[in-house]
Amino acid sequence: MSGDPTLERIAQGEGLALCAAGNWTARFAPALERIVSDAEKLRGSRPHILIDVSQVASLDTFGAWLIERLRRSLSDASAEAEIAGLSANYSSLVDEVRRVGPAPKAASEPLLISVMLEQIGRTVAGISGTIIGLVDMLGAVLAAAAKVLIHPRSFRFTSTVHHLEQVCLRAVPIVVLITFLIGCIISQQGIFHFRRFGADIFVVDMLGVLVLREIGVLLVAIMVAGRSGSAYTAELGSMKMREEIDALRTMGFDPIEVLILPRMLALVLALPILAFLGAMAALYGGGLVAWLYGGVDPEAFLLRLRDAISIDHFIVGMVKAPVMAAVIGIVACVEGLAVQGSAESLGQHTTASVVKGIFFVIVMDGVFAIFFASIGM
Amino acid sequence: MAEQDIDAIIRVRDVTVQFGTTRVLDGLDLDVKRGEILGFVGPSGAGKSVLTRTIIGLVPKVSGRIEVFGVDLDAASSSQRRAVERRWGILFQQGALFSSLTVRQNIQFPAREYLRVSQRLLDEIMVAKLVMVGLKPEVADRYPSELSGGMIKRVALARALALDPELVFLDEPTSGLDPIGAGDFDELVRTLQRTLGLTVFMVTHDLDSLYTACDRIAVLGNGKIIAAGSIADMKASQHPWLQQYFNGKRARAVVA
DSSP states (O other), X not given: XXXXXXXXXXXXXXXXXXEEEEEESXXXXXXXXXXXXXXXXXXXXXSOEEEEEEEEEEEOHHHHHHHHHHHHHHOOSSOOOEXXXXXXXXXXXXXXXXXXXXXXXXXXXXXXXXXXXHHHHHHHHHHHHHHHHHHHHHHHHHHHHHHHHHSGGGOOXXXXXXXXXXXXXXXXXXXXXXXHHHHHHHHHHHHHHHGGGTOTTHHHHHHHHIIIIIIHHHHHHHHHIIIIIXXXXXXXXXXXXXXXXXXXXXXXXXXXXXXXXXXXXXXXXXXXXXXXXXXXXXXXXXXXXXXXXXXXXXXXXXXXXXXXXXXXXXXXXXXXXXXXXHHHHHHHHHXXXXXXXXXXXXXXXXXXXXHHHHHHHHHHHHHHHXXXXXXXX | OOXXXXXXXXXXXXXXXXXXXXXXXXXXXXXXXXXXXXXXXXXTTSSHHHHHHHHHXXXXXXXXXXXXXXXXXXXXXXXXXXXXXXXXXXXXTTOOOOTTSOHHHHHHHHHHHHOXXXXXXXXXXXXXXXXXXXXXXXXXXXXXXXXXXXXXXXXXXXXXXTTOOSEEEEESTTTTSOHHHHHHHHHHHHHHHHHHTXXXXXXXXXXXXXXHTOSEEEEXXXXXXEEEEOHHHHHHOOOHHHHHHHHSHHXXXXXX
């Protein structure tokens, strides 16, 4: 291609002239770098070296810097390399790059094994911080709730209704659909395996107990953690990034009261409703499959269901729902407020919100199981 | 402004941009000449940023024709378009630095993607750009969230200049800077324009910038260019908005 940069070496008595020509611009940077690296090896070979740039067609920061770098590396204590033939409009550019010092070293990468060990250590040490953060948020939310109870007029009714619509009403279709399908699957699997013992009808017992006590609420809580917990974290996190939360605080509003309490309340109200709808959808799905696939007609199904389950099973399931909602909400809000300035941080905290939310929901479920077993429910 | 100007680096002809039923730009014509600093002014909400974003291709236009470096951007193939994009640099109003990359990575990003050069050269050029925009090399490993507003603008300018573009778009470069910082920035744009031979398209509200940095001024109003010319032309204009803008209280303070 025409205009390719060149650097010709011409001997001049004792000294050497390096004649640069062509385009010394960013477009040709890879070629330029090669030329200059080659020429830098001439260091100390001649007492006097002149870099002639009068033939250079165009010059930009890349070219100017490489010429300056060549000049520096060819200069030593005994001899100073010179730049000659610089046109007036380029001299200011070369002056500019002459002020450039050495690049600061990027922090060197430590050993992989030590990075891994450090990560493990930090994570373990961070667990206590996480728990303190959650308890702190729980306390702050309860304090805000108490304040609202004393001054009911400061309660954000509109905001709560708005969030209730987002996390409850709009979640109904997906929650009902998924729990319905899970109910169908449990029923089909139960019938398939129980049939061998001629115990088809016991599928109703299994479905009733499983759905009302465990699957209904657990499944819905996991879905809500993924759907609404992540949304809370992302909303609060981006508000934090744009200093909106600081702005609220400076106006004399408590972000916990304005932003977090309505969200928490909406979630605590929404999860029992969704868990109830989910349980009903799962029972319906299970009953449908039992009828169509297992030949258990609806009348027999309902009769058996009435015998198999008591109100206790239903209460056990429903009592867990608001507690799980509170856990999901608190985790989501803590993570949201922990977001730092970067987009990457927002992503990390949203992931952490969902992962921790689901983890705590399952831990809570285990704790409840032990509790209900010991009180005989 | 209808005459064909061979030296026009940006040529905007009869461009109309509409959002819903609001017509923001209405048959607008504008030329930006090679090597000049064009100051682009107009009331808030008149569509200055919209025009900038339309030229860059971020906002779709209803009709009209935009040529940059003589290339019609609507007719250009994707490789032609990329070639044009390599020749311009853009400073967004909020800086638009990549928040998860350090200053060093932000500035090196375009060069790393487009040029196959060593890390050493990338680092050296990064330092050169930082020095040019008046920052210390020590900021290289900070993240954008750890920079002040003025520093963000400077780093964003360094990134806009990363590939040594011929054309730079500056969207309100001095907004949010203190008067001294803004003055320095104007000086910087002037110096860079001289040393690198840049063409600068600058959207601004800053009268000082118009006086000290700009060669020519274009004024946007009612979706059209209502005036274009030197600062003296602006002051002599009879248009009421221009009268108020250039001869108002704040303007007198600048001149005095």
